[in-house]
Amino acid sequence: MKVSTFIALRYLFSRKEKTVINLISWISLIGITVSTMALVVVMSVYNGIGELTQSLYNVFDPELIVEPVEGKTFRTTEIPYNSIVNNKGVANVSQIVEENAWITLRQAEAIVQLRGVDESYGAACGLDTMVREGTYLLKAPNPETGHDDYFLILGYDIMVRLGVNSLTNIPLSVHIPKRGTSSFALSIDGAFNNGYAYTAGTFIIQEDINKLYVISDIDFVRNLMTYSPDEVTALAISCVKKANVAKVKKELRQLLGDNFTVKDRHEQKPLYYKIFRSEKLGVFLILSLIVLISTLSLIASLSLLIINKRRDINVLLSMGMEQNEVRRIFRNEGILIALVGVVAGLVLGFVVCLIQQYFGLIKLGNNAIVEAFPVAMRFVDFLAAFLVVTLLSSIVVSFTVRKV
DSSP states (O other): OOHHHHHHHHHHHSOOSSHHHHHHHHHHHHHHHHHHHHHHHHHHHHHHHHHHHHHHHHHHSOSEEEEESSSSOEEGGGTTHHHHHTOTTEEEEEEEEEEEEEEEETTEEEEEEEEEEOTTHHHHHTGGGGEEEEOOOSEEEOTTTSSEEEEEEEEHHHHHHHTOOTTOOSOEEEEEEOTTOOTTOSSHHHHEEEEEEEEEEEEOSOHHHHTTEEEEEHHHHHHHHTOOTTEESEEEEEEOTTOOHHHHHHHHHHHHOTTEEEEEHHHHSHHHHHHHHHHHHHHHHHHHHHHHHHHTHHHHHHHHHHHHTHHHHHHHHHTTOOHHHHHHHHHHHHHHHHHHHHHHHHHHHHHHHHHHHHHOOSBOOTTSSSSBOOOOOOHHHHHHHHHHHHHHHHHHHHHHHHHO
């Protein structure tokens, strides 16, 4: 061990002659500890909220979605559909037909995004688990008419706007503009294809989804759009659990060629993920400023320590120690205070996050999706906190020692 480090350790753990120096040293240590702990806890909570939000989007957005580059629809018979289904990384392929629609009931109305899906879509994406009121039902045979009755699963905001629930036994009117029809058509029947469907239930996912989307059977939407039985607007693909999604995506792109796009969840919601990363970076920078403010207390602590140890400094200089070596003693002293503080902060932050994960002491409220604040610890956040606090402390300490 170097002499400068040994002396710095002695200064760190020995009592100072002046009580105020002990007090300021403890304030510096506690400030760095608390700010480090806050940095770790806030970033972990932010990760937890981000994961919760993404998991809700993941219920509605498939892992991969295939769409045409040009045009709105394509036929499954025109692509290597069986090759997609038989891909080793693909667990399920669901067909989607999506279109803007106008839904009315008496005086209530709503403009929605009507998504027609097949029977496997709900279980593959997990949407059937998000139905809060009613049941996940797309169609059911009617013994009286001999035909199928179609059902709608409404976003919560749309359900409120229309004033219906799963017990409403009055069919909703669904209108979709006819293709190639002039906008100056004089009647609804002339301008729209009309259909009727009952309310099966409602889902609650995200506000922008709840107020826009309605789910129904794909045949119902195809009939309204006058599409052929093999015509779709997209294919929703879910991968097997241990599959490499990026690899499956690459294989499907090679299989489909340049006329189709294959998008993962980040590409389906690019703006959301960019905003999330930007917000996380912003929060980290703001907390780093708080850490910087807490490290400024090291200036007072080291300045008073240097003044208090003037006699020791003169003795060391008279014994032949160089001035840079004397500076290194106090530089090491400041860095040791910072290291003890940052390690203590990381440990306390880990303990707080662990307690919140297992016991959920801090609640979100009765109307929240989860009872307590979600927490997701990441090694990279702990490493970033350690590096930032250490770097800022080293800069402050070096500046203080050099000036004093």
